[in-house]
Amino acid sequence: MNRLRVTLFAAVGAACLMPTAGLAADAPADSAVSEVTVTAQRRAENIQDVPISIVAVSGEQLRKAGVTDFQNLTQLAPGLVTDANSDARSSRIGLRGVTTAQDNGKTSSVGVFVDGVYMSRVxxxxxxxxxIDRIEVLRGPQGTLFGMNTSAGLIHIITAKPSLTDTKGFVEGVAGNYDRKEVxxxxSGPIVADTLAGSFSAYAVDRGGVVYNVTQGKDVNDQSRWGLRGKLRYAQGNLDVVVIADYTNENSNCCGNVLFVVKPTAVTIGQSVPPLAVAAGAFPYSRRKLTGLHxxxxxxxxxxxxxxxYDFGFATLTSLTAWREWNIRVQNDAGGLAIPIIETYxxxxxDQYSQEFRLASNGDGKLQWVGGLFFFQRNSDAVGVTRFVPLIYHTAAQDGLTVDNYTLKDISKAVFGQISYQVTDAFKLAVGARYSRENQDAHDIQVARNIVSPNYNRKESRNEGQATYTVTGTYDFSPAVMAYASVARGFKPGGFDMGRPATFTNFQFDEETNLNTEIGFRSTLMERRLLFNATLFNTVYKNFQTVQYDGIRFLSGNAPKFTTKGLELEVMARPATGLSISAQAAFIDAKYNDFKLGACPQGVAGACNLTGRTLPQAPKTTYNxxxxxxxxxxxxxxxGFVHADYAYRSKAYFNQALDENLTQKGYGLANLRIGVRSADGLKVEGFANNLFDKDYMSFAFNAPLMSGGAYExxxxxxxxxxxxxxKEF
Structure with a gap:
């Protein structure tokens, strides 16, 4: 693995140091770095002209890298964390060291949009x-151009639009180890020439389990999912309308946790963990687990x-109306052992509804502007059942059950806009502002028949409003070299702790704000054979919303202050016809400035002072x-073609207590694909992901109801x- 890392770094370095005369010579188009068009500022622009720290990945780049699911985007965007943990409810996304662990009453600091529509649950x-047509990853606060406000950044997934003129499509099949089958x-094409077009896409993925359950005698942690998407596009005169309908379904035996760290003193109710674990061979990288519940x-x-x-000539009016629904059922043996300790269901x-109206100026004149109105409403309902130690609680009067039922309704309204003016031929100034109003109503009822959980019935509301802004100055040194400086204020509303807290206190947590400053440099050199970009940033957060798992439940609160700062680099080179080399890196320092009442590691009572410590899920170095x-x-x-890539992330903590037992040391993953393609669109390739079979944990936590040092x-x-x-056609 080290040899591959050194080889790839050397290749990038050689490309950057190659003699200028050789690179500057006239070259065919396929020997130049491709120009990428993005809509990060709500208008089509060359990515090198956009004064935002942005990573754009085309559908073709996704296919080359073999990235077919959301979690693996980390291969292509350093500083991005996408961890799918126990199930989709607790999935997390992070940028620049800022990761929001999911709670049912919390909004992620990093937002996800699909075709402009905000996804309210990660x-x-x-x-x-x-x-996919392309994916845009925007770092830093994004509130003056998008409908929903995001305080740390966003990921925008743009799917392919139906063509009004050409019929095209593809069929793809995959077969692999672990009984992998994908289709x-x-x-896509015209229904009525130049007026009405449609597209339809579908997928089905099935893969066997990658962990063996000793107790059940079968493989678990498999994948089984499928989905459909249909589009209709109508274009007539100045009007262009696209209607999208989609459906996804998953039914996986997932996600079973394994014992991660077990100390000799770790004991659970009536049974010592280490002898049981050793007898079953159930340590993490053996890929064996012990649980009895499916x-x-x-x-x-x-x-x-x-x-x-609708194009009025001087400006284009956009209306985006959307409805989405997401339902999920889960069952999990949270105890992690063959004997039932904690069973959760x-x-x-x-369901959510959103409406966005946006009016944006047309043309490339000195003055450009965009303004919008946004409305969003989400309704969430959930029932959670936890059964504690069924072998002990076996009477009808006290059967160990805890039943939690919550409802949450939140409404967001906003007005936003941005104006830019070309002050001189080289200098442009942009100013944006937003005002958001957030209203939330929560009702949480818990009924418990055990000695662990309390009974309660709570009903509370929150109402808050905040103004945010951005100011950006851009200077063009030449058509191929640009620099910018910006300052932006971000905001995320407060919410409710839906993690079944043990007391009536701290049911709410406060809003989160930040101030981001950054400077960036963008360049395309040597007849577009070399691209070099760099961004320096510093972001100060106040009242950062955190979540801590205490062995039984997740609890939400606020860290008074922390700062994340760093450097982001991107290099792309085309040193020869047919050869493309790229490197991206993020060097991030995210530390608490003030967090005296932080959580403590397992076995340590009271609060711990985490001031000066690194945030969880914030690796200092990531690169690909x-x-x-x-x-x-x-x-x-x-x-013939070959693609090789390598992605690395340094050590990171898993939990808010910054427990040294709950860390993942630095590791890298290498991928390789080799194949051939024909002129008529047929492609055959062999692939290997995690080529060197690296063992690593995607998430870890304190083992429930175990004392003395057990982690899963x-x-x-x-x-x-x-x-x-x-096969493409």
Whole structure:
């Protein structure tokens, strides 16, 4: 692995140091770095002209890297954390060291949008990346251009739009180890020439388990999911309308946790953990677990949206109307042992409605502007059942059950806009502002028949409003070199702790704010054969919303202050025809400035002072390297290709208490694909993900109801390999 890392770094360095004369010579288009068009500022622009720290990944780049699901986007965007933990309800996304662990009453600091529509639960996004046009990852506060406000950044997934002129599509099949079977297909084209078009895409993924359950005698942590998406596009005169409907379904035996760290003193009720674990061979990287209860996760999602654009000449009016629903059923043996200690069951239903109106100036004149109105409403209902130690609680009067039922309704309204003015031929100034109003109503009822959990009935409301802004100055040194400086204020509303707290206190947590300053440099050099970008940032957060798992439940609160700062780099080079080399890196320092009442590691009573400590899920160094090479095969209509990439992340803590037992040391994952493609669109490739079969944990936590040092976690995928066949037409 070290040899691969050194080789890839050397390749990038050689490309950057290659003699200028050789690179500057006129070259065919396929020897230049491709120009990428994005809509991060709500208008089509070259990514190199956008004064935002942004990573844009095209559908073709996703296919080259073999990225087919949301969680693996970390391969392509350093500083991005996408951890799917016990199930989709608690999935997390982070940027620049800022990760929000999910609570039913909390909004993620990093938002996810699909075709402009905000996903109110992070788990909605953790599915297949099917029929993608591109993905844009925007770092830093984003509130003056998008409908829903996001305080730390956003991920915008843009799916392919139906073509009014050409019929095109693809069919793809995958077979691999762990009984992997995947099918994907898409077709798009005109129904009425130049006026009405449609598209339809579908996928189905099935994979066997990657962990063996000793107690049940079967493999678990498998995958079984499928989805559909249909689009209709109508274009007539100045009007362009796109209607999208989609549905996703998953039924996986997932996600079972394994024992991560077990100390000799770790003891649970009536039984010592270490002898049991040793006898079963159940340590994390053996991929063996002990639980007797069948784990499953069954999310379903559906959505309908309509985007209408009308061109008035001087400006374009956009209306985006959307409805989404997401339901999930889960069952999990949270105790982690063959004997039943904690059994959890849950059903959640989330539905949301949003309406956005946006008016944006047309053309590339000195003055450009965009303004909008936004309305969002979400209704969430959930029932959670926890059974504590069924072997002890066996009477009808006290059967160990805890039943928690909550409802949450939140409404967000906002007005936002941004104006930019070309002050001189080289200097542009942009100013944006937003005002958001948030209203939330929560009702949480818990009924318990055990000695662990209390009974309660709470009903509370929150109402708050905040103004945010951004100011950006951009200077063009030449058509190919640009620098910018910006300052932006971010905001995220407070909420309710839906984690079944043990007392009536701290049911609410406060709003989160931040102030981000950054400077950036963008350049495309040597006849577009070399691209170099750099961004320096510093963001100060106040009242950062945190979540801590105490062995039984997740509790929410606020850390008074922390700062995240760092450097982001991007290099792309085309040193020769057919050869492309890229490298991206993020060096981040995210530390608490003030957090005296932080959580403590297992076995330590009271509060711990975490001031000066690094935030959880905030690796100081992340980077990725990739090499692509293609070459025509002599006297055939076939082209051979190879893609290799390597992604690294340094040590990171898993929990808010910053327990040294709950860390993942630095590791890297390498992927390789080799294949051929024909001139008529047939492609055959062999692939290997996690090529060197690296063992790592995606998340870990204190083992419930165990004392003296027992920890559990979720394993990352082992080496996956197989064959992919794709036919495009």
């Amino acid at each position: 788990g909605m996004a953790f599915t297949e990346l099917a029929d 994907r297909a898409s077709i 784990d499953y996760v069954k999310p379903q999602g559906a959505g309908l949206s309509a985007e209408a654009n 849950g059903i959640q239903r989330h 390297l990739a090499v692509d090479y293609q070459h025509p095969l002599a006297q055939t209509n076939w082209t 976690g979720f394993l990352g995928d082992p080496r996956m390999y197989g064959v992919r066949v794709r």
